[in-house]
Amino acid sequence: MANNATKMGMEQEEFEAAFPYHLLLDNQLQIISIGHVLARTDETSVAGKNLHDCFEIIRPDGIKTYEDFCANSRTLFIVRQRKTDLTLRGQFLARANSNQILFLGSPWVTSSDDLARYNLTLSDFALHDPIIDLLSLAQAKNAAQQDIVRLVDRLKEKTQLLQETNAVLQTNNSDLTKARDEAQAATQAKSEFLARMSHEIRTPMHGMLSMIDIMGQKVLDAESKNYLDVMKESSVSLLSIINDILDLSKIEAGKIEIDIAPFDIDHLLLEVKQLYWAGAQKKGLELRIASPPEAKTFTGDAGRIRQILTNLVSNGLKFTERGYIEIRATYLTDGDPRLHFAVTDTGPGIPEDKQHLLFQNFSQIDGADNRKHGGTGLGLSISKTLTQLMGGRISVESQLGKGATFHVEIPTKCLDHHPQLAQEMAANEVCPLPSKRILVVDDHPINRRIIEFILKKQKVDFVLAESGEQAIDILKEQPIALVFMDIQMPGMDGIETTQKIRAGNSPPEKLPIVAMTANALKGDRERFLAAGMQDYISKPFKEDDLMNLIRKWSAT
Amino acid sequence: MYGLVNKAVEGLVCDKFGQETWEKIRAKAGIVEEHFISNESYPDDITYRLVGAAHEVTGLPVPAILSAFGEYWVLETAQKGYGHLLKAGGNNVGEFLRNLPNFHARIILMYPKLQPPKFKVSDATEKSLILHYISDRPGLADFVVGLVTGLGKLFATPVQVEHIAKKAEGADHDEFRVSWS
Numbered sequence: 001m002a003n004n005a006t007k008m009g010m011e012q013e014e015f016e017a018a019f020p021y022h023l024l025l026d027n028q029l030q031i032i033s034i035g036h037v038l039a040r041t042d043e044t045s046v047a048g049k050n051l052h053d054c055f056e057i058i059r060p061d062g063i064k065t066y067e068d069f070c071a072n073s074r075t076l077f078i079v080r081q082r083k084t085d086l087t088l089r090g091q092f093l094a095r096a097n098s099n100q101i102l103f104l105g106s107p108w109v110t111s112s113d114d115l116a117r118y119n120l121t122l123s124d125f126a127l128h129d130p131i132i133d134l135l136s137l138a139q140a141k142n143a144a145q146q147d148i149v150r151l152v153d154r155l156k157e158k159t160q161l162l163q164e165t166n167a168v169l170q171t172n173n174s175d176l177t178k179a180r181d182e183a184q185a186a187t188q189a190k191s192e193f194l195a196r197m198s199h200e201i202r203t204p205m206h207g208m209l210s211m212i213d214i215m216g217q218k219v220l221d222a223e224s225k226n227y228l229d230v231m232k233e234s235s236v237s238l239l240s241i242i243n244d245i246l247d248l249s250k251i252e253a254g255k256i257e258i259d260i261a262p263f264d265i266d267h268l269l270l271e272v273k274q275l276y277w278a279g280a281q282k283k284g285l286e287l288r289i290a291s292p293p294e295a296k297t298f299t300g301d302a303g304r305i306r307q308i309l310t311n312l313v314s315n316g317l318k319f320t321e322r323g324y325i326e327i328r329a330t331y332l333t334d335g336d337p338r339l340h341f342a343v344t345d346t347g348p349g350i351p352e353d354k355q356h357l358l359f360q361n362f363s364q365i366d367g368a369d370n371r372k373h374g375g376t377g378l379g380l381s382i383s384k385t386l387t388q389l390m391g392g393r394i395s396v397e398s399q400l401g402k403g404a405t406f407h408v409e410i411p412t413k414c415l416d417h418h419p420q421l422a423q424e425m426a427a428n429e430v431c432p433l434p435s436k437r438i439l440v441v442d443d444h445p446i447n448r449r450i451i452e453f454i455l456k457k458q459k460v461d462f463v464l465a466e467s468g469e470q471a472i473d474i475l476k477e478q479p480i481a482l483v484f485m486d487i488q489m490p491g492m493d494g495i496e497t498t499q500k501i502r503a504g505n506s507p508p509e510k511l512p513i514v515a516m517t518a519n520a521l522k523g524d525r526e527r528f529l530a531a532g533m534q535d536y537i538s539k540p541f542k543e544d545d546l547m548n549l550i551r552k553w554s555a556t
Numbered sequence: 557m558y559g560l561v562n563k564a565v566e567g568l569v570c571d572k573f574g575q576e577t578w579e580k581i582r583a584k585a586g587i588v589e590e591h592f593i594s595n596e597s598y599p600d601d602i603t604y605r606l607v608g609a610a611h612e613v614t615g616l617p618v619p620a621i622l623s624a625f626g627e628y629w630v631l632e633t634a635q636k637g638y639g640h641l642l643k644a645g646g647n648n649v650g651e652f653l654r655n656l657p658n659f660h661a662r663i664i665l666m667y668p669k670l671q672p673p674k675f676k677v678s679d680a681t682e683k684s685l686i687l688h689y690i691s692d693r694p695g696l697a698d699f700v701v702g703l704v705t706g707l708g709k710l711f712a713t714p715v716q717v718e719h720i721a722k723k724a725e726g727a728d729h730d731e732f733r734v735s736w737s
Contacts, residue, residue: 112641121644122655132641133665139638140666143560143594151591 018126021088023103025051027066032100037124042083056080058087069101070094079105086118106131112139187252194249198242199488199518205242206518206540207446209235213543214453239540240314244378247307251385257525258389262415263302265291265329265339272309272327279317286324287313292331297415298339304386305410308394309341311379312406316345323347323403331414338392339412344405350398358396359384383408436481437461438550441471441497442516443489447539451484454543460550468497475501475511482553483513485533487524495531502532512553516541557603558667559592564633565606566592568625569614571632577613585609597669600693619698626702630710642710649711649736653677653685653704684735686720697722697730704734713737 090105323346
């Protein structure tokens with residue numbers, strides 16, 4: 001062995017330290033020398049013993065003789081120490097000049113337990129031998145694998161938790177959906193109830209107001225007239241509140257309809273002025289209107305615009321004690337053409353921090369306002385919604401003590417340069433009264449009394465029917481030029497009656513039918529037209545509106 | 557430091573004080589990780605924050621925590637993770653400590669992103685030696701005391717550890733006289 005070490009330029013001790021598992025064999029495979037660690041693991045593996053007695057050659061197969069080893073010097077050998085089962089890996093190097101073979105290798109340990117089993121320590125391995133480092137690396141990888149297993153377990157736990165949470169959420173979601181549907185159904189029911197109740201209230205209100213008007217035309221003493229004025233004022237106020245509630249319920253039910261038609265701006269402003277002129281006079285306020293000088297005829301829903309303006313003027317009147325209320329309309333053509341209405345009052349003004357509350361439902365700046373000035377607190381909210389439905393916008397500008405100005409902008413088209421449309425409008429305005437009889441169908445006796453009074457006063461020939469069946473009988477017996485048809489009637493309603501009239505071959509050009517309803521909702525107009533009607537009038541109606549419709553349809 | 561170290565801190569706290577205390581410490585330290593990955597490198601700051609929070613929550617002094625952690629590292633983490641490989645580091649405390657520089661060289665091979673401290677041994681006799689601990693990380697000398705004490709327990713040999721040179725007091729590095737009977 002000293003020979004080997006010397007030839008490699010190493011001291012014996014250094015060779016032993018570098019190759020603690022070596023074997024040097026002669027050509028009879030007798031052990032000449034053995035590494036000190038290998039000798040320690042099995043004290044019977046000693047010099048002089050035959051290799052095959054102490055070790056088993058696992059790989060390659062069939063290695064028996066010195067020549068076999070020499071022929072496989074570039075083959076990986078797996079050798080097992082018979083007594084200890086310690087497995088070594090390495091190679092047999094043939095030393096041709098000396099008829100010797102040298103095994104250089106090291107133990108194959110795959111776990112740290114192997115070290116304990118063979119009683120090996122780190123010092124038993126040469127520092128150049130990477131087997132311990134590979135073992136450490138394997139241990140580190142094991143730790144990583146344990147991490148993965150642990151994390152996968154946690155992931156499974158979390159996934160299960162997530163699934164359970166999802167199930168709870170789905171249940172909650174289902175409950176929420178159910179609650180939302182129930183809330184929507186309740187809102188819908190509330191809106192429908194409000195609409196129905198409003199209708200029920202408006203019908204007798206219509207009767208009261210009409211009778212008050214009729215009484216007002218009689219000769220009365222000053223005291224009675226005073227009482228009558230109070231009655232009318234109270235009735236108008238009540239009707240206004242009912243209208244607000246009806247509008248709100250229509251808005252909530254999505255049943256508001258915008259009717260775009262030509263209208264005259266001067267006429268519209270005048271109507272609003274006439275409505276509030278007396279009230280302004282009474283408070284010593286000036287009520288001014290100003291319209292655009294360059295244009296007069298526009299498209300838009302005049303009824304809804306009037307409603308917005310009356311809301312704003314009515315508010316101004318409530319809060320202004322001295323000064324004036326002004327409605328100034330201007331036609332703006334920068335950008336999309338639109339009508340701008342500025343409603344200004346010289347009232348107390350609105351604090352800046354309260355202005356955002358103005359357009360909310362049931363909002364009044366101060367609870368005391370409600371008690372002092374009355375009203376539902378719905379007017380501005382409804383005005384805002386109506387403005388938005390018309391594609392416009394509404395805003396307020398105010399300073400405390402300096403009054404307020406509400407700005408409303410509504411998209412429009414100016415028709416002053418459209419002679420055909422203007423002519424059509426003009427034609428509608430001057431129609432003669434009918435020479436033939438008209439038929440009024442209404443189940444409600446008060447409504448019949450009202451219309452009877454108006455028609456008698458206007459000297460229009462008419463006949464009344466209490467039901468659809470009676471109306472059909474009258475039509476069979478008498479020549480009729482125009483029919484006013486109530487919609488909601490017990491038994492055969494207005495729609496069915498109209499369908500029967502049309503089925504009996506009464507074409508629209510021969511017999512126009514106008515619907516009368518106290519509660520026209522979105523879609524009703526289409527329903528009336530589909531049933532064979534030509535127009536409709538909302539109850540309670542004004543005498544002028546009724547007469548205009550009679551003129552319009554008598555002319556056809 | 558590698559996640560293995562932080563996992564060991566977690567293991568020590570859970571073993572001695574329970575899971576609830578660990579969650580408090582983790583929350584106090586502002587650690588978002590629910591689990592540390594052994595072979596992943598984490599900023600040293602996390603370990604320092606954990607030790608600081610452990611001091612606040614348990615009321616134990618920081619040196620006592622570090623020393624306990626050193627023992628835990630040898631007797632639990634390394635023992636469970638590396639078993640006989642750890643014991644194969646030597647047949648007794650002295651041999652193990654003399655092999656410690658090689659042991660740490662091997663750790664670099666396993667954890668290439670690790671910046672392990674350096675250990676040197678001098679003045680070795682049959683019953684004592686001077687252990688030199690050279691590290692850029694401040695304040696961990698008590699951890700070394702715990703490590704060596706733990707090694708004594710591993711080899712069933714009571715050891716005395718004397719901190720004879722302190723970097724915190726101006727020495728070039730920390731030195732410990734380790735003796736056993």
